[in-house]
Amino acid sequence: MDIIGYADRWSVVPGETLTLHVSCAWPARYEADVVRLRGGPTTRDSDAVDETHVDTVIDGVHEGGPQATDCGSYALLPADPRLFDPNGFAIELLVWPTMPSKPRQILAAQAWKAAGFVLGLVDGRAMLRLGDGTELRAAAPLLGRRWYRLRARCDVGGDELSLVVEAIDPRDGIAPWRATTRGGARYVPARGASMSFAARLDATTRISCDHFNGKLEAPRLASATGESIAAWSFSLDMSGDVMIDSGPNALHGRLVNLPTRAVTGANWRAEGVHWRDAPWTYDAAHFHEDDLYDAGWLPSFTWTVPDDFQSGVYAVRLRLGDAEDRVPVFVRPKPGQATAPVAVLLPTATYMAYSNDHQAFDKPHPERSIGRPIVLQPADLLLHRHRELGLSLYDRHADGSGVCHSSRLRPTLTQRPKYRRWDGADGVGLRWFGLDLLLIGWLEQLGQAYDVVTDEDLDRDGEALLAPYRVVLTGNQPEYVSTRMLDALQGYVGTGGRLMYLGGNGFYWRIAFHPTRPGVIELRRGHDGAGPWLSEPGEAHHAFTGEPGGTWRTLGRPPQALVGVGFVVEGFTRSGPYERVPLREARRWSFVFAGIEGRRIGAQGLSGGGAAGIEMDRTDPELGTPSDAIVLARAQLPSIHYQGCILEELAGNGLPLCGEMVIFARPGAGGVFATGSIAWIGALPCDDFCNDVATVTANVLRRFLDSAPL
Amino acid sequence: MTEVALDAGSFDLALAREHLADPLGEPSPALRALLDRMRDEPPAGRLVVLADADGARFRLAELTGRRGDTPIIHELPPFESVAAAARAIFRLRWKRLTGGDLTIAL
Numbered sequence: 001m002d003i004i005g006y007a008d009r010w011s012v013v014p015g016e017t018l019t020l021h022v023s024c025a026w027p028a029r030y031e032a033d034v035v036r037l038r039g040g041p042t043t044r045d046s047d048a049v050d051e052t053h054v055d056t057v058i059d060g061v062h063e064g065g066p067q068a069t070d071c072g073s074y075a076l077l078p079a080d081p082r083l084f085d086p087n088g089f090a091i092e093l094l095v096w097p098t099m100p101s102k103p104r105q106i107l108a109a110q111a112w113k114a115a116g117f118v119l120g121l122v123d124g125r126a127m128l129r130l131g132d133g134t135e136l137r138a139a140a141p142l143l144g145r146r147w148y149r150l151r152a153r154c155d156v157g158g159d160e161l162s163l164v165v166e167a168i169d170p171r172d173g174i175a176p177w178r179a180t181t182r183g184g185a186r187y188v189p190a191r192g193a194s195m196s197f198a199a200r201l202d203a204t205t206r207i208s209c210d211h212f213n214g215k216l217e218a219p220r221l222a223s224a225t226g227e228s229i230a231a232w233s234f235s236l237d238m239s240g241d242v243m244i245d246s247g248p249n250a251l252h253g254r255l256v257n258l259p260t261r262a263v264t265g266a267n268w269r270a271e272g273v274h275w276r277d278a279p280w281t282y283d284a285a286h287f288h289e290d291d292l293y294d295a296g297w298l299p300s301f302t303w304t305v306p307d308d309f310q311s312g313v314y315a316v317r318l319r320l321g322d323a324e325d326r327v328p329v330f331v332r333p334k335p336g337q338a339t340a341p342v343a344v345l346l347p348t349a350t351y352m353a354y355s356n357d358h359q360a361f362d363k364p365h366p367e368r369s370i371g372r373p374i375v376l377q378p379a380d381l382l383l384h385r386h387r388e389l390g391l392s393l394y395d396r397h398a399d400g401s402g403v404c405h406s407s408r409l410r411p412t413l414t415q416r417p418k419y420r421r422w423d424g425a426d427g428v429g430l431r432w433f434g435l436d437l438l439l440i441g442w443l444e445q446l447g448q449a450y451d452v453v454t455d456e457d458l459d460r461d462g463e464a465l466l467a468p469y470r471v472v473l474t475g476n477q478p479e480y481v482s483t484r485m486l487d488a489l490q491g492y493v494g495t496g497g498r499l500m501y502l503g504g505n506g507f508y509w510r511i512a513f514h515p516t517r518p519g520v521i522e523l524r525r526g527h528d529g530a531g532p533w534l535s536e537p538g539e540a541h542h543a544f545t546g547e548p549g550g551t552w553r554t555l556g557r558p559p560q561a562l563v564g565v566g567f568v569v570e571g572f573t574r575s576g577p578y579e580r581v582p583l584r585e586a587r588r589w590s591f592v593f594a595g596i597e598g599r600r601i602g603a604q605g606l607s608g609g610g611a612a613g614i615e616m617d618r619t620d621p622e623l624g625t626p627s628d629a630i631v632l633a634r635a636q637l638p639s640i641h642y643q644g645c646i647l648e649e650l651a652g653n654g655l656p657l658c659g660e661m662v663i664f665a666r667p668g669a670g671g672v673f674a675t676g677s678i679a680w681i682g683a684l685p686c687d688d689f690c691n692d693v694a695t696v697t698a699n700v701l702r703r704f705l706d707s708a709p710l
Numbered sequence: 711m712t713e714v715a716l717d718a719g720s721f722d723l724a725l726a727r728e729h730l731a732d733p734l735g736e737p738s739p740a741l742r743a744l745l746d747r748m749r750d751e752p753p754a755g756r757l758v759v760l761a762d763a764d765g766a767r768f769r770l771a772e773l774t775g776r777r778g779d780t781p782i783i784h785e786l787p788p789f790e791s792v793a794a795a796a797r798a799i800f801r802l803r804w805k806r807l808t809g810g811d812l813t814i815a816l
Contacts, residue, residue: 047765322763360758361773367749367756372734373796375759375768376781387778398777420765426734574736639736 001382002323003030003064004411006295007316009518010348011330011454017304018329020058020316021297023067023411030320032301033059034329037313039441040417040434042606042685044427049417050441051315058303058316067298069410071388072211073259073291074199075232075243082249083110084189088154088224091119093197094168094217094266095150096284098399100124100142105212107150108219109200116190118200119152121212126177128152128163134185136163138177146172147217147266154187155224161185168266197243198259198287208256211289213399217265218283221247235283238262238275238543239515243285258293258405258520260286262543263536274541274548281538288397292390293520295410305331311339311451313346313440315417326417328433332453335461338468340449341705344439345466347478347503348408349455349485349511351433352521355412356383357392360422363532371573371641374422375429379413389413393480393523394532402533407520423572425608427682435607435681436475439502442684446698459484459513463491471704476503476681477615480511480521483547490562498671498704502697504659504678505567505615507559510552512544524549528647553623553647561624564662565617565676568648568655569637575613575679576638577603578661581631588710589630589663591703592673595695601633601661602693607682611693613638616659617676623653626664635659635677663700665710673700720744721808726800730814733796748803757802759795762788768795770802 005022012018024030039050077083091108099105105121114131121127124141126148142148147168154161161181167174194201197219199208221229231247238261243253262275265284272278303316311333315326330346333339360366360374361384367374383389390410391403413419417437420429430438443450451469458465459482466472466488478501486507493499509529511521525531526540529551540549552558559566578601583589593601602611612635619625636658644657663673683693703710725741737745751757754775759768760783767788771781789795804812 045765358777362753362777364752365750367751368746371737371745373757373759373792373799375761375792375795376771377761377765378763381760381781385778385780420761640739640742 001325001378003318003320004325004413005300005316005318005327006409006411007327007329008409010328010408011332011457012305013332013334014305014307014309015334017302019299019302020327021067021295022062022064022300022318023297024064024320025066027065028320029061030064030318031060032062033317034303035315035317035326037315037417037437037440038444040430040437041428042438042441044429047418049437050444054314056303056306058301062301064300068205068207069292069295069297069388070207071257071292071390072199072208072289073255073257073287074208074211075197075253075255077195077251077253079192079194080251081191082251083195083221083229084191085223085229086189087156088187089117090153090222090224090226091220092149092151093219094147094284095142096147096215096266097121097124097142097144097213098401099213100144102213104210106196106198106200106210107212107216108195108197110190110193110195111200112190112193112203115188116193117154117187119150120210126150126163126165128161130154130161130185130187131190132186134161134181136161136179136181138163138165138179140177143172154185156187157224159183197253212287213289213397215263215265215284215286233283234261234285235275235279239545241517255285257291259288259291260404260543262539262541264538268538270538273538276546286401288399288401290387290391290398291405292388292410293405293407293517295389313437313452328415330452330454332457333451338451340451341470342448342450342473342701343466343469344443344450344452344473345458345475345478346436346452346454347475347480349480349482349521350477351412351415352406352408353393353480353511353523354432355392355406355408355415356390357394357414358384359394359532362395369572369641370423371639372426376422377420379416379419383413396533402525402535404523405520409519425572425614425679426574427608428606430607430682432477438606438685439473439475439681442689442694442697445689448701455485456513456519458488463488466492466497469497470707471498471500471701473500474503474506476678478503478506479508480523481507481509481552482511482513486552486557486562493562493666493670493672494668496669499563500700500704501563501672501674502680504617504676505570506617507562508551508567510547510549510555512542512547514544526550526554528554528650551647558623559617560620563672563674564625564629564664565619565660565674566623567615567645568618569642569644569657570615571637571639571642572614573608573639573641575605575608575610576635577601577610578612578633578635578659580633583632584630589632591699592632592663592696594699596692601696602680602683604686604691605679605683605693606685607679608638610638611680611683612659612677614678617674618655618658618660619662620653620655629662629664631660631662633661669707669709671704671710673704720747721804723814726804726812726814729800730797733793733800748800748807757799759792766790768792770795770798
């Protein structure tokens, strides 16, 4: 993959301008054009996607080269004369290191060549160094995940340099360490230099380096005589990217790459578990060397989507020799100008959640869950080698803490049309965006007009986005859902909208979009659910919104209440068929199986060899499945590799693990059809889209488009 | 994750034959127990399969367990199917766990 790129947005309306950011492995001329995607790969052995070139102004050759990614979070203050006392400085902060053994970590720096100072950790030992090379270094390394107070002081007048390290938790029995030098040191303020916390900027590249991993709290800066210059806080403006200075000079800092906010500080005693209830116990931020919000690449070119562009799935295709990348672009209609009765709600929050994950490399026992070898693609290897392209919500940071932010402002190489996934079940191996392209292919083959909209649009516009559409189709795994998204979907179905949930594991985790920053979601997993990590104690509330995190089930809004079914079981080996069950109100719902002979549905598929599998949902009346929901068909576990999700084991109602397909009407002519299986969409293309799964889906779509009450 | 205890009988050649005959198929419970134990590899030394850009050839590789390290390509020649790679992985793991080569042919 010698060429990769990203756009500054995934979803656009005609007339809007996209900025593309492209990186080549070497300085080179590359080709770019736009293709419309009308389907994904439908065989294991072919990478062919159904795409057609669209003439646009970007067609042609562009100049490119390697782009650098500024990965890792830190705080930055521009150079300001008020930051400096020519006679010295006093700086103090609380620190909770999570990787103390990392050789070099910056806590605070204000340095340029032989001027200024650096406060940091060297092999875990606190260190203060002046620009002239004078250095104090603590005798012993700090322990991981313990709070310490560090105080450093340089007094030119008193000709004294001192560093004090105090353990906050007396249970550790660590005596304070102090060192002082008198005479010999020469301090010169770095007047033109910015000041940073948790990293420093490389003097040549201006890229951050020597990142600190861990929490910082309450940095204070004073003059040599102790007069306050700044007192920064992390408990104010929790969703913002400003490190607010409540001192006399209002020297606010900028937080880069989303350090985790709303985290517990040194004095947290579980007096409150919400940062709003006890903000004085949440005055810390957790910095990671592998945080990333915006890759920050230089713009390569722009593209204004022509006014006459149809809504649909497109990609900007980048080609350099044999290498290529397709950057997805979802063109939605202009507000209030729906162009079709059907909308495909692309689950882009889920795309973001899984973007650039490293589970094959880092997760324990990944092969057990898939029952066959892990097959890695070139994109997997590139992401592994280039961790600076950021992590997914399924990863842990280098310091072991869970990743709770994911952004689309970077190349998201696991969300590409041809990306084959090691846990994509036996077959084409598509997941997420790639698998949803098979739904697009089915609509195209059917000749059904459709618009595409995205999760990000739904979070922003709410129910009004869906209101113009007779029917809304989901993708294969709409797992990550914000409150506004869930409200909008419930409102849509409750006011006459008809929802076809064509996936599994849907509506499972609560996430939050940032209130002002585009293209990033936050996830606080809480302490339950089928996830790869748990929130730290006291850190289960989103910083972006203040909402409690976790699964919608434990938050009291289970997916069963929206779509009748909810996630219970997963396996990544093979999929199986559904068996029809005797219908209640058979005449009313017989349209679903019109043209279908036999009891078995979906015995073939590209996602595991059947329509029921990978992750499956079932009904549960106690969790809100409507009493009038009709179970249409049921799927047994296709393989012994399937396992119940942890919530079922901890808090299940003892119902058998299986997949269930349901349908029900809602007051006001609304309706819901749910397949409860990720593999469903993978079964649509079989036999050139002439199969029972395609027939059932078309039967329901046709009936849902008919405005007659269900 | 439950650790699967295996005794010497778990390394039954009949299980090896079952796996080699259909390495991507549904295993018997006894074979699954053996495979689960074999698949309990930490990231350092984990055997994986690398697909080439065309998805036509597959090489075995070992992860180092360190973030960012390129996997170490195994000396075996590339395979033309995932099933063939799976058989080779099984033989390598058999040797890791028993100390002896799996001599049956398939």
